Amino acid sequence: MIEGILIGLTTALTLQNIFMVMIGCFFGTIIGMLPGLGPMTAIALMIPITYGFDPATGLILMAGVYYGAVFGGSTSSILLNAPGVPGTVATSFDGYPMAQQGKAGKALAIAAWSSFAGGTLSAIYLLFMAPSLSKVSLSFRSPDYFALMILGLTAIAAFSSKGQFLKAMMMVVLGLMLASVGQDSLSDITRFTFDNMNLTDGISFVLVVMATFAMSEALTIILKRNDPTSAAKQVSLTELGSIKINKEERVKMYKTIPRSSLIGFLIGVLPGAGATIASFLAYGMERNLVRDEEKEKFGKGSVNGLSAPETANNAACSGSFVPMLTLGIPGSGTTAVMLGALLGFGIQPGPRLYMTNPEIFWSVIMSMYIGMVILLILNLPLIPYIARILAVPKNYLIPLILFFSITGIYVMSFNNFDIYLMIGIAIVATFLRLYDFPMPPLILAFVLGGLMEENLRRSLLLSNGSWEFLWDRTLTICILVTTILIVFWQIYKTLKKRI
Amino acid sequence: MNINTTKIISLLFFIFSAFYLYTAYQIQVFAFDENAPFNARTFPIYLGYAGLFFSGLKLILPDPDSIKVEHKTLEYKKTGILILIAIIYGATILKVGYFLTTSLFLFASYYFLGERRWILMFLLSFPFVAAFMYLLHGILDIYLRDPLLKYIGVMG
Numbered sequence: 239m240i241e242g243i244l245i246g247l248t249t250a251l252t253l254q255n256i257f258m259v260m261i262g263c264f265f266g267t268i269i270g271m272l273p274g275l276g277p278m279t280a281i282a283l284m285i286p287i288t289y290g291f292d293p294a295t296g297l298i299l300m301a302g303v304y305y306g307a308v309f310g311g312s313t314s315s316i317l318l319n320a321p322g323v324p325g326t327v328a329t330s331f332d333g334y335p336m337a338q339q340g341k342a343g344k345a346l347a348i349a350a351w352s353s354f355a356g357g358t359l360s361a362i363y364l365l366f367m368a369p370s371l372s373k374v375s376l377s378f379r380s381p382d383y384f385a386l387m388i389l390g391l392t393a394i395a396a397f398s399s400k401g402q403f404l405k406a407m408m409m410v411v412l413g414l415m416l417a418s419v420g421q422d423s424l425s426d427i428t429r430f431t432f433d434n435m436n437l438t439d440g441i442s443f444v445l446v447v448m449a450t451f452a453m454s455e456a457l458t459i460i461l462k463r464n465d466p467t468s469a470a471k472q473v474s475l476t477e478l479g480s481i482k483i484n485k486e487e488r489v490k491m492y493k494t495i496p497r498s499s500l501i502g503f504l505i506g507v508l509p510g511a512g513a514t515i516a517s518f519l520a521y522g523m524e525r526n527l528v529r530d531e532e533k534e535k536f537g538k539g540s541v542n543g544l545s546a547p548e549t550a551n552n553a554a555c556s557g558s559f560v561p562m563l564t565l566g567i568p569g570s571g572t573t574a575v576m577l578g579a580l581l582g583f584g585i586q587p588g589p590r591l592y593m594t595n596p597e598i599f600w601s602v603i604m605s606m607y608i609g610m611v612i613l614l615i616l617n618l619p620l621i622p623y624i625a626r627i628l629a630v631p632k633n634y635l636i637p638l639i640l641f642f643s644i645t646g647i648y649v650m651s652f653n654n655f656d657i658y659l660m661i662g663i664a665i666v667a668t669f670l671r672l673y674d675f676p677m678p679p680l681i682l683a684f685v686l687g688g689l690m691e692e693n694l695r696r697s698l699l700l701s702n703g704s705w706e707f708l709w710d711r712t713l714t715i716c717i718l719v720t721t722i723l724i725v726f727w728q729i730y731k732t733l734k735k736r737i
Numbered sequence: 738m739n740i741n742t743t744k745i746i747s748l749l750f751f752i753f754s755a756f757y758l759y760t761a762y763q764i765q766v767f768a769f770d771e772n773a774p775f776n777a778r779t780f781p782i783y784l785g786y787a788g789l790f791f792s793g794l795k796l797i798l799p800d801p802d803s804i805k806v807e808h809k810t811l812e813y814k815k816t817g818i819l820i821l822i823a824i825i826y827g828a829t830i831l832k833v834g835y836f837l838t839t840s841l842f843l844f845a846s847y848y849f850l851g852e853r854r855w856i857l858m859f860l861l862s863f864p865f866v867a868a869f870m871y872l873l874h875g876i877l878d879i880y881l882r883d884p885l886l887k888y889i890g891v892m893g
Contacts, residue, residue, distance in 0.1 A: 307892070404791055407791045408747070408791045412788075415781075426775075427765065427777040429777060430757075430781070457816055457820070458813055461812055632853070633850040634847060637850065640823060641839065644823065654827050655832055658824065661820060667744075673743050691780040696776065699775055
């Protein structure tokens, strides 16, 4: 392995490859900031360029774009409440409120450091555990995935305080209902399309998230005569863009980062799970682990609430390379695009990749670490300037948020219907928000809905309609017991507070 | 009489869930799939019942912390205009093209939100959209449909 690491380091540290990581991180960050253009688009855009290089350099460039895009997505989540990619939705839960309090620079800095730490730690996990973890990832079956989705849904507890539980559950059901629109994944039967061809492919994630987060936020601001820039006006531009993290906040991050990176990496390793579920799980887990007074801050600008999903989504990105490189199974849509590129280079990923092409395997792993350092070096100095977006007057900021939301949908489908649908969902979401119906559970359920149905279907079909699959496997039982413990712990804490 | 809007929303959600459940039962599945343990309508049926259950509970249970919204203080006019502009934008973007409609959408939105600094409004609409288009179309090679610019020969 030492020999492999040295080969990887030699390849990754060539001037050309360092330059590629820099270019990748830079373009990835810019593309990731634009709603609708996530890492998958960013990498797809880079494929034609990568064919001019050798496979290792091409893959290093794509890995840089991947991290950059995930980090860029966090920026729009924090500043505009417009998460362009599913993996950064959980970042907006606490990142956006923190930015609204005039701490935009700090929120971005916490996100940057957490991403860096998450990515770095996961690169280390990858270094030592990649070959053995590929076997673990294959041991996960449909019942385990279904149980994992249920565990992911426990994150809604963060939005169901003060008698909001039923409202949160109604939003979960609504999210699952929206996810059920379109063709059934197995039989191709259309559901809830009402013979409208535009709905055959279902409702896109970006559309729902832009409508319920960015657009409805903009409409709520106008409706309630709020000023999103008021906090920014009360502080100086220097303070708004300040990236200083105090000792107390650092201590919180030191505790959050190791556990979130581990959960993010492990979830990332599982094919099909990816950064979104990792970030939601890390957010939910973090809320369950912190002290009561910190728990109250979740959803209102908590440092732990911001650091956990940011660490986990970057760690999951590295984790998703495990099944791709060692088994040839893409763990996410983004790694599927990268796998296609790899096959285009004539390289067959699989268990023997790190023996047959050690320079590719190890250089990608080493370049991940280098990529994290470069991402941090590139982004930290820019944060004070990026944070100034919040100093833009409301009369300009609101139309620009609407513009980015609509453009995000337009470039995806070139379809008027999607724009109308987005406006319609945004109007309903604005009305629901007025009466304190939380939107994050809706998004969480929308993201998990398809996967949940797919895995429940497989499990039920394999067990011939019996629900015994829930207690047939030790792994499923372990996940379900964890879920039950979390739920009962929440109920116990709530009752204890009331008594 | 004091009407609790949260209860009205719950009632609407209850009706919506009932309609969803009815539609779920109408989903046509293949004959061989009809008696399968899980088919295309199974999950939606569960969801329909879950919607009825939770909204029903919200309707029945007392709501001590009900939210009261002062409708008089809400800015319905500006919000309505902004939505209308967005709908017009959506209706014209494909026919007229990205550049002109987006620029006009931004300019009109600034205006109706009360902005009157004409030069800044112009700079943050037409040149801003042109620069954004250049980034997407020119640098990142992302296709942006614009029949107008194509017609006058600016876009290939």
